[in-house]
Amino acid sequence: MKEKWDLIIKPQQKLLNLDLKEIWRYRDLLTLFVKRDIVTVYKQTVLGPVWFFVQPIMTMLVYVVVFGNVAEISTDEIPKPLFYLSGIIIWNYFSECFMQTSNTFSTNQDMFGKVYFPRLIMPLSKVVSGLIKFTIQFSLFLIVYLYFIIDGEAAISASLSLLLIPFFMLLMAGLGLGFGLIFTSMTTKYRDLQFLIQFGVQLLMYATPIIYPMSLIEGKLKMVISLNPLAHIVEAFKYSFLGRGELSFYGLAYATVFTIVVLIAGVLIFNRTERNFVDTV
């Protein structure tokens, strides 16, 4: 008689063992984790969610002064606050996704060591709560954006590619998540990477057209920066809202393929790690 088991635990499982059905069954947990992330950050603060605005505004002001006025880096005739702010908020989303998922194992080792749930829920929830923070910061950007549109003096024009914004966000999330999954899996064994992540993200930002427009870059340097998939997404994002920048089909196609590869690699390596990480962390 052949018996029917609901669950079989074995040592070595298939290379890609992604149980989407199980993740779907735990969707309530995902929303609760998101809620926890958002609610607990500003408990016992007076200003509460207002703090979500403060960081991008302050960063923007610093950029306006340092890169705009002191270093006098061109912003392609776009008002400086708008130029920097657009870059900051989309970069924030990537770095939030990446930083938060890249410490999944190390920050949750206590919980992971005590109870089972599909581990992928954790990084996914970080991506979603990052999206909520992005939405709040995006509304700030919209206010500034509308101010300059109504003002009418600056040469900004939105383009039809605005419709692609959700797709750009998806790419950003995919890249952040994919890299995060790879890094968190590697750090369980090799702690060295933790140090790399800290300043790696900082450096990566300078390889992405956040504080400068792509049009400023020429020659070999442009080739190098074009290798960075984030550059194409950020440029496309800026172009959609501001009408300046590059919307390159090949660039976006490259970024898409890159994202898919990183994401698949991330999920694969994460899956392999999660089964035994408790023993090595």
Added chain:
Amino acid sequence: MSDIVLSVENLSKQYRIGEIGTGTLSNDIKRWWAQARGKEDPFSLVGQVNDRTKKAESDFVWALRDINFEIKQGDVLGVIGKNGAGKSTLLKLISRITAPTVGSIKAKGRIASLLEVGTGMHPEMTARENIYLNGAIMGMTKREISRKFDEIVDFAGCALYVDTPVKRYSSGMRVRLGFAVAAFLEPEILIVDEVLAVGDSEFQKKAIGKMKEVSEEGGRTVLFVSHNMVSVRNLCTSAIVLNQGQVAYTGNAENAISYYLKAEDKSHIDLIDRTDRQGNGQLLFTKIEFLNSNKEIVKQVFAGESVQVNLHYKVCEKFDASKMILVIQFLDNQEQMMAAFPSDEHGTVFNIDFENKKGVISLTIPQLLFRPNDYFIRIISFLGDTRAENQIDSVSNADKIKILNNDFFAPGRLIRNGNCALLPGNYSS
């Protein structure tokens, strides 16, 4: 249809011992190279039996080796064994926290593990929010939790504080809240690890009652790991004894407990040679003797006979003898305490012979009145007060004494067998 809900086959788990980190990269490459050629993992061949008292011979150790057992629906299986026997590793494997090295586990239905209560609870959030979060971590859906919410709050007894952040709770209340959520899980298989060790006695009773109810009425299966033989006996229908990562005994709970205690019974070793003692060692007990009413050294006495317990000691370091507290306890074969003789409450002040560095402490018991059985002696000594960190020298199972049947109360009336202390008294009507 078979009603086996959990089946464990040839389960083994290997751990690396010593420092993890140095040399892992080269080992990783070797391992990867072997796998790439389709060969067996070179490191799974080595490894030694898990005996923590022996010195390591290789870098790998089998925390569990060839574990086989099955649980039927509605059974409560106890897992007992001393520290490091592999109990927690077994639970971790079954609850999918870490993967086995060899072997498989097959299960029917949902498994929920309670290796800790209140996992993932966030101190800043209210009890309400935490019940939802903790429930979801345990695998419940929002709807299930909403349905049982009032019951959970009621069981935890925290209705008044539902909207208070958990950080304001006492630690006991936090545990109750966590357990309450867990108690209303409806998995087919529930895995519980010594969580009952926390909380007050009222709550422990509640918790044990709930677990019984779950298995008896709900027909659900429970896997229970504990050091507490009393709760294992109260709760479990069958039990396995783990020793050095292997199953040493499988059977009903009662037999498993006595097997375990017999294996743990070190009373045949001379007291002076015992290494499993606690305390600072300023004074060490070297020998224990029982003297019957004729002042003969014996191993057994009749129920109700007078007994003198002689404790020989040697002094290793001078201390303030007037502050010494000695407690001699009698325990039954299920590790339940039957009687205690605390010197501080007796008002005894000891004279320790610091000149000769050795001597004898005697305890005279006018009537040692227990039901006929074997009883174990535990010696605990303290300096100053009875906190665990103030122990001088303490030994469990220091020796055992056999109580023989006797007609103590009335001529010709033998006392029934059992394990219980009796007290003299007179009925009248």
